[in-house]
Amino acid sequence: xxxxxxxxxxxxxxxxxxxxxxxxxxxxxFDYFLWYKKYPAEGPTFLISISSIKDKNEDGRFTVFLNKSxxxxxxxxxxxxxxxxxxxxxxxxxxxxxxxKLIFGQGTTLQVKP
Amino acid sequence: KAGVTQxxxxxxxxxxxxxxxxxxxxxxxxxxxWYQQTPGQGLQFLFEYFSETQRNKGNFPGRFSGxxxxxxxSEMNVSTLELxxxxxxxxxxxxxxxxSTDTQYFGPGTRLTVL
Numbered sequence: 001x002x003x004x005x006x007x008x009x010x011x012x013x014x015x016x017x018x019x020x021x022x023x024x025x026x027x028x029x030f031d032y033f034l035w036y037k038k039y040p041a042e043g044p045t046f047l048i049s050i051s052s053i054k055d056k057n058e059d060g061r062f063t064v065f066l067n068k069s070x071x072x073x074x075x076x077x078x079x080x081x082x083x084x085x086x087x088x089x090x091x092x093x094x095x096x097x098x099x100x101k102l103i104f105g106q107g108t109t110l111q112v113k114p
Numbered sequence: 115k116a117g118v119t120q121x122x123x124x125x126x127x128x129x130x131x132x133x134x135x136x137x138x139x140x141x142x143x144x145x146x147x148w149y150q151q152t153p154g155q156g157l158q159f160l161f162e163y164f165s166e167t168q169r170n171k172g173n174f175p176g177r178f179s180g181x182x183x184x185x186x187x188s189e190m191n192v193s194t195l196e197l198x199x200x201x202x203x204x205x206x207x208x209x210x211x212x213x214s215t216d217t218q219y220f221g222p223g224t225r226l227t228v229l
Contacts, residue, residue: 032215034217034218036220041222041223041225042222042223043118043120043204043206043220043221043222043223044157044204044220045220046217046218046219046220049215049217051215089156089157091157095214095215097170098169099162099169099170100145100147100162100169100170100206100208100210100214100216100218101147101159101162101170101172102147102149102157102159102206102218103159104149104156104157104158105156106156107156107157
């Protein structure tokens, strides 16, 4: 049972435009969400997170939006740069469980074309 | 501050053998989690250790085990290796605070190939 889903395996955008990566979850107990970026042969790098008490969090070019009623979150990258080309994973956790366990989506490969 | 380190980076084993992977967390971090990444299953949670105690365990067979030492360094062991164990094994560390939103930071991973 895939509790966190990233339905788009890949996304291609032009440099300078907006990239929008989507993520859906099924478990209503999840209350903290994170986005990681991963290059080949490296570990995931933390990008940005959002708590369920918020609907938006912004950090530089990266903004994450959370729609709890739809159980949907999205990562916006504006403007997109060629160095953003990587695999992006969304992850979710339950903070009440006294555990750091993260449930990951399958990832979306972003290609930013110069 | 140094990041999460994992050794070795690459490993080749044959079926039936066992393997031990090592992870050194960020200084001050007391929680270490392990994940397996495969093309078909994505990133799957293996287990989490906090203050030398296993705090959570994923849905993996008993061949997968781990431990954490008093300095927060962690090892995971896979016995009786199978071809399907070929994967990237990732270690992540965090402060490990209860009911927390603290972030997990990942190491570069160990690429295990089972022949």
